[in-house]
Amino acid sequence: MDRVQLSKHVKKGDTLYTPFTDPGGIGSTLKLSSWSQKSLPEFLWIGLIIFKQGRKRGLENLYKIIDELNNNEMCIPQFSKIHKMEKAKKEKYWSIVLKYVSVEVLAPFTIVVTPDIDDVFYNVFFDSGMEIDKGISEMFSIVKECNKFHDELTTDICFAVDWFYVKRGNVFISNKIDILPKALTDYYKYEHFDEEMRMYRPVIRSTFQALGNRDCSNEFSTVVWERLGEISECNPLMVLWKENDDMIFYEKTTKVMDYIAATNEDKKMDIKYAVVMGITCYIYKIYKEIMERNLQTDISGRILFRTMIESYINLKYIMLQETEVPDVYERFKAYGIGKYKLIMAKMREEKYAVSSEAQIEQKLMELLVNEDMDESFVDMSLGYFDKTQINKKFLKCDEQMLYEMYYEYDTNYTHGFWGAIRESSMLICDNPSHNYHTIPDYYAEQKLKSVYADCEMLMKKVFALISDYIELPSFYLKE
Structure with a gap:
């Protein structure tokens, strides 16, 4: 199926719906069903016949089985429905199958369908001479070849199930449609590499979806998957990424910070300098922690990088506000100190019991809150800094890409989203x-995947932002 472009999604409230899930369209009636989870277990016995007898012989024998089952008025393909038949009927059903299929063909299924699930099937097809490991391997092979709905063996199974419904008279075909009759009558004559099959396969699968898929049992399929899971161990796979241990830019960044520390003497008493370089140092220290503690490929690396981004946007935003809001740097400091005051006051007033070993130190926070002025004159804001939401700040700073890609992505890590x-x-x-x-x-x-290159990109943005105000070394500017 082609991927749906973002522009084709429908926005309702705070959700983007695809054309298929739009509650104002087909989404109100659409019911999704997984082929592998719900349907495949029902038809594993059909898959075994085709897989072990070969496609041509297997389909020919299934034709004969379906004909004879239909003559006996028991033309049903779903295993769960066969299981619900009366015992005599079940015995008749599998005796018909046994005429065209040897015991060893369906014996692997008895590893899953044990007597407590269906004793009739088990007694007919259990083979005491079967090698258990070989039987398990054959079951695994079937499941692997049929895992996706568009797989070739899956389509063969769909064809056999379609034929069950054709023989039962459940398929009515308009005389204006000729592709379906041709697909149903000619499908088995061709191999999957033949050109005709490119037309037939979609028709066969869509017919199955309209017929056989609706009669499958979730309960039976769940039991089968549980049994299959019990007879084998998990095989966990990891994604391996090439690690980048290049420290060249980080070392250069450190030299830039050393240069800034030794220069810019004329600005050191300015509140603007304190805020600009305070935020810059905060970003640099996070970068330093990521690099020196090798957090580039860790969860914490992504969470820290998001903080670097948000700090950068705060810096760029307040620098843009400077001409319109002369005291923006004072406001930024007051906003942050107010946040600290709120926590400190709750501790002091014992609203919550916080351990003395906790990371929050009341006396230190009290010192910081009262550093510039007595706390009696420090207000506390319960909203965003200057009431501007973070996404609006990115927009005003012309950093939409940084927000929509990096910030949104790393927010998933910060909030622990799935x-x-x-x-x-x-x-x-x-x-x-x-x-x-x-x-x-x-x-x-x-x-x-490492955040190394992302950190380098952001540090370059930080230096470019402050370069009109803070003197940077010539060796950096030349490069």
Whole structure:
């Protein structure tokens, strides 16, 4: 299926809906169903016949099986529905299958369908001479080849299921449509590499979706997947990224900071200098921690990088406000100190019991709050700095790309949203019989793609921003 462009999504409230999920369109009636999770277990026995007998012979025998089942008024393909038949009917059903399929073909399915699930099937097809490991391997092969709905073996299964419905008289074809009759009658005559199959396969699958898919049992499929999961171990996979241990730009950045510290003497008493270089040093210290503690490929590296971005935007925003709001630097300091005062006051008034070993130190916070003036004159803001939301700040600073790509991405890590959790802390299980589920990364083995280049990009932005106010070394400016 082609990917839906962002421009094709429909915005309603704070959600972007695809054309398929739009509640004002087909989304109100659309019901999603997973082929592998819901349908495949029902038809594994059909897949085994085609897989083990070969495509041509397997489909021919399925034709004969379906004909005879239909003559006995039991033309049903779903295993869960066969299971619900009376015992005598079930015995008749599988005796018909046994005419065209040897015991060893369906024996692997008895590893999953044990007597407690269906004793009739088990007694008919259990093979005491079967090698268990070989049977498990064959089940895994079937599941792997049929995991996706567009796989070739999957389409063969869909064709067989379609034919069950054709023989039962559940398919009515308009005389204005000729592709479906041709697909149903000619499908088995061609190999998958033949050109005709490019037309037939989509028709076969869409017919299955309209017919066979709706009669599948979630309960039975859940049991099958649970059994398949029990007979094998997980095989967790990690994504390996090339690590970048180049420290050249970081070392250059350190030299720039050393140069700034030794120069700009004429500005050191200005409040603007304190705020501008305070934020710059804050960003640099985060960068330093990421680099020197090798956090580039860790979750904390992404969280720290987001803080670097937000600090940079605060700096750029207040520098842009300077001409319109002369005391913007005082306001920025007052806003932050007010935030500290609120926490400190709650501790002092014992609203909450905070351990003396906690990271928050009341006496230090009290000292900071009263540093410039007595706290009686320090207001406390409960909203955003100057009431401007963070996304609006990015817009005013002409940094939309930084917001929509980097900040939004790393926000997933800061807030622990599932996308970040999945990328960093869950491993895919490369075991088809486990339906490719995910496994928690208990041993913290998954590393992320490095934030090295992103940190370099942001530090360059910071230096470019302050360069009109702060003197930078010539060796940096030349490069």
